Amino acid sequence: MSFKVSVQPAGREFTVEPGQTILDAALASGMILPYSCRNGTCSTCRGRVVSGSYDAGPAPARILEADDLARGYTLLCQARPTSDVVIEAEEVRMSGDIVVRKMPVRVQALTPLAADVMEVTLQLPSAEAFRFQPGQYLEFLFKDGRRRSYSMACAQAVDHRVQLHVRHMPGGAFTDRVFGRGDEPLKARDILRIEGPLGSFFLRADDRPIIFLASGTGFAPIKAIIEGMLGRGDRRAAVLYWGGRRPADLYQAELASGWRARLPGFRFVPVVSDALPEDGWAGRTGWVHQAVMTDFPDLSGHQVYACGAPPMVEAARHDFVHQRGLSPQAFHADAFTSEADRAEVQA
Incomplete structure (x- = not known):
């Protein structure tokens, strides 16, 4: 019924x-x-x-x-x-030329960004433009019915290509392939099937200053959003807090630092939670959302875009709203969930 x-x-x-x-x-x-x-x-x-x-x-x-x-x-x-x-519930306004479709894609390149992060470049069909909002994601569709979700790490498809940042999850059916493990390693020219674009994580039209919050490869969609701002000449004040366990987890920190020269009012704050003496880390330490709490006693006039592991996203949502006065409607998030996360919820 x-x-x-x-x-x-x-x-x-x-x-x-x-x-x-x-x-x-x-x-x-x-x-x-x-x-x-x-x-x-x-x-x-x-x-x-x-x-x-x-x-x-x-x-x-x-x-x-x-x-x-x-x-x-x-x-x-x-x-x-x-x-x-x-x-x-909030209705999200989407550009009318963005259409969710299923299509074949070709693996164009696999480029290591860190020991456990691979940039995967996909060649899309050239017959029709693939339009998306910076920050959205796509899903790989596999023959056994499984799906895997990854955010586009670019603001638009250039030459019908998009990039993804894939972190290796040991034992992961897809990420083992990406990193050359198992019986069927992924390689250039392989054909995969995707559906996209998906998700409601993208920059809203607003004049309030922005706080971007990322952990690990949650940097990928935020990178896309910031590059979209650069392309449009968006001059809103923005600060990016990017957290990792070790400095190497901030695998494109130099790129993020360079945005300050191109985006007036932009700041980048790298945060490391488990630095070792041999890392020589002299920057901020601790949990990345706590660094925001330290710097901003009042978030009532801000927008927040958070992406990363669900515990980080949910802790930030709760603490920013209840302790720093952020409007719940001003918190936009994309939580990267693993198969273990899904299994726990479905148990």
Whole structure:
């Protein structure tokens, strides 16, 4: 049986078919709600059910705070209506020429950026332009039904090519291939299949100063966003906090430092959590979101774009909102989830 979903304050409606989640039905109808992982391991798709009944699944109780659950918030990527429902959620405005498609791609190059980070350049079909918002991601589609998500690390497809930053996860079915492990190592000229662009992580039109927050390869979509700002001549004040365990984890720190000369008002703050004496690290230490907390006692006038591991993203969301006055609507995130993260939520 299908049910109607009414969205406030947008005043939009769409129908959820049997087996669909609210998020999937919204996307199928052409309405874009905030989303990232689509598997219940982050809270980007958090929305409030005003009225109606639904099956929330187990994920919200693990991801959302008790107060949010009591007020009717849930994860729209997991919620399946059991009646007509009314929800409160932000509608994301997307450029009309951005279309989600499935297509074959060719591996054009594999370029090491660090011992455990590979830049993968994909050659897209030349018959049709692949347009996306800097910050969005694509998914690899494999024959056994598995999917793997990676953000574009470029602001646009130049010569029908895009770049991804892939971190090696030992034992990972896809990343082992990328790093030449296993029986079927990935190599130049291999053909893969993708779907994209996906996600709602991209720069909003706004005059407020920006804080970019990245951990590990969460730098990739933020790199794309900043390069998009450079290309447009966007002069908003912005600061990038990029965290890693060791200095080598900040694999394009020199590139990030160089943006200051091209983007007035831009600052780059590298943060290392587990530096060893042999690293010779003299910069900031500790958790990367705590560095923001130290520097900004009041975030009420800022926008935040955070990307990286779910614990970092969720800690930043909570602390920035509850301790530094950030508007919840001003926190935009893309949490990079692993198969282990997904398995934990689905257990």
